[in-house]
Amino acid sequence: MSVGLGTVASTALPYAAALAPAQGQADAATGVTAYAWLLVALPALGAAVLLVGGRRTDRFGPLLATGLSWGSFVVGAAVWLAMLGRDAAQRPQRLHLFDWVAGGSFSVSAGMLVDQLSVAFVLLVTFVGSLIHVYSLGYMSHDPDKRRFFAYLNLFVAAMLLLVLADSYLLLYVGWEGVGLASYLLIGFWNWNPAYATAANKAFVANRVGDLGLTIALLLMFFNFGAVDFATVDAKAAALQGANQGFMTALGLMLLLAACGKSAQFPLQSWLGDAMAGPTPVSALIHAATMVTAGVYLVVRSAPIFEAAPTAQLVVVLVGAVTLLFGAVVGCAKDDIKKALAASTMSQIGYMMLAAGLGPVGYVFAIFHLLTHGFFKAGMFLGAGSVMHGMNDQVDMRRFGGLSGAMKVTWATFGLGYLAIIGFPFLSGFWSKDRIIEAAFVGEGWRPWVFGLVAMVGAGITAFYMSRLFFLTFHGKKRWTDDVHPHESGKLMTVPMMVLAVGSALLGLALGPTGVITGWLNPVFAAGSESGLGAAEEHPVLPALLITVLTTVLVAVGAGLAWARYWREPVPVVAPRGSLATRAARNDLYQDQVNEALLMRPGLHLTRSLVFADGKGVDGAAGGLAALIGGTSSRLRRVQNGFARSYALTMLAGVVAILGALWVIS
Secondary structure (H helix, E strand, C coil), X not given: CCCCCHHHHCCCCCHHHHHCHHHCCCEECCHHHHHCHHHHHHHHHHHHHHHHHXXXXXXXXXXXXXXXXXXXXXXXXXXXXXXXXXXXXXCCEXXXXXXXXXXXXXXXXXXXXXXXXXXXXXXXXXXXXXXXXXXXXHHXXXXXXXXXXXXXXXXXXXXXXXXXHECEHHHHHHHHHHHHHHHHHHHCCCCCXXXXXXXXXXXXXXXXXXXXXXXXXXXXXXHHHCCCEHXXXXXXXXXXXXXXXXXXXXXXXXXXXXXXXXXXXXXXXXXXXXXXXXXXXXXXXXXXXXXXXXXXXXXXXXXXXXXXXXXXXXXXXHHHHHHHHHHHHHHCCCCEHHHHHHHHHHHHHHHHHHHHHCXXXXXXXXXXXXXXXXXXXXXXXHHHHHHHHHCCCCCEHHHCXXXXXXXXXXXXXXXXXXXXXXXXXXXXXXXXXXXXXXHHCECCCCHHHHHHHHHHHHHHHHHHHHHHHHHHHHCCCCCCCCCCXXXXXXXXXXXXXXXXXXXXXXHHHHHCCCCHHHHHHHHHHCCCCCCCCCCCCCCECXXXXXXXXXXXXXXXXXHHHHHHHHHHCCCCCCCCCCCHHHXXXXXXXXXXXXXXXXXXXXXXXXXXXXXXXXXXXXXXXXXXXXXXXHHHXXXXXXXXXXXXXXXXXXXXXXXXXXXXXXXXXX
């Protein structure tokens, strides 16, 4: 039942060699790949038409946006099929769009890198994103501003596609900022509510901290490599194996800071729960297919940089390990169904970051879990929206219970996503997340034991909090308020949920044990002597079958504890005060308070001190000097009064002074 770990790192085409100009450029785009620019252009066109057209597009705008999103998926599928017809070495192609930045010896062209990694993201973003568009047609049908909402959805998809298709860090940065802008607009879509507007601002500010890391990384590349395109940077990073460690570590840490902001990883994860203020389709899009996956993409796309900076690579693993436990613990105490799912996203992205930091043994599994997670997490968020739709927009799971009979389709589709995420045997999470756990046990010394056990324990906690969420919502006694009458959602909402549920069940089986995912991504993440990306064969310190058995036992224990507490026993509609640990988890382990104490308050005091120094010191000195000169000149001006007698008296005084001085000298 184990996907062979050694096969991930045992192909002859090194990643850096595939991209380095000196060792073989990717072919220029031909055939259908030459039209890859349509992937970004179609949703961008939809956003432009709906925003510029205004109210005139209200009648057809949502349908146009949905159609253009599906059009982008069709183009992506065509590009993928064209790639299947080529050998692995010829699959990566570059599409030159136009000359962009030129200054002296430095130049950057705007282009797209269409390779196995970017196309995997394209298929996920366009397919899941388009399903969310369809779902939104039903979910937002009564919103008077739905045209603007769909414009923002299109903008989000276009920005994410630009991010993953860019052939340089500079163009990636444009998509990176576009994703941040679109998330701000969508999270704060109902900005008439001050709390929602505050949540959007919080997400924007937290991401700007991460964006600073990417900005610094770009500057480091420019000053040290003289380039920011992937081909040159990756080649030069691979050439620095074991050399210039200070610079490479700084570069890796700045890229990680950027990834932490976008992917809500510790310590920049506090915005993610508040981002639930946006409409539920937004939550599904952010958490499954777009924004939070951008950080994982950045790390794995920068694999040669992290391979040349072992310290930064270790920090990636540490951040992933801390975050997966952090999110899991927080998820155990949340009663808001969307915030519990948000904590789950934080934890699952932590698994991906952990795998991405493990090197060649983990790269493929990070992307594998990202793809399966995109399906089951989107399905569960849309299922949460369906529950809210039938429960008068309530989100407190303590007011749910017994919904399996009233919302059978939602229960079944959500249930498949739930089983997939906990790693139920042979569903998607079993094939992807459990492979990350196996990869975490690879290595020497203390690392495989610490990271492997953390990943394994995290799986048990995941089973507990996700079972808690599922049982509180769909099983046990009804705890409904008198004003709700649960009912199933319409076809526009349930059909996308069904499609995602099928993916939750079967995608992992189709990609994992068949070797499809490793065969597809191996040429991108391959190890080899030319690039120095690692050993060809690595095995976990425990037998793979034993790891699978132990993980499954922990999952069963976690689910059993949740069943005993939240299904078999009655659940109070008002949450008890709970232990100190429970209260801390409800408050996100006080991360907001920590950020406020360590960053916000010192920042405010520093700003106020600088303002005072500027106002009283710099401005005061300049103003005082000006006042002194002005006052002196105003007094001296009185001497020039225009009377001849005054001037004669002044001259007489001068003569007397001169004569007196001469007498003293003589």
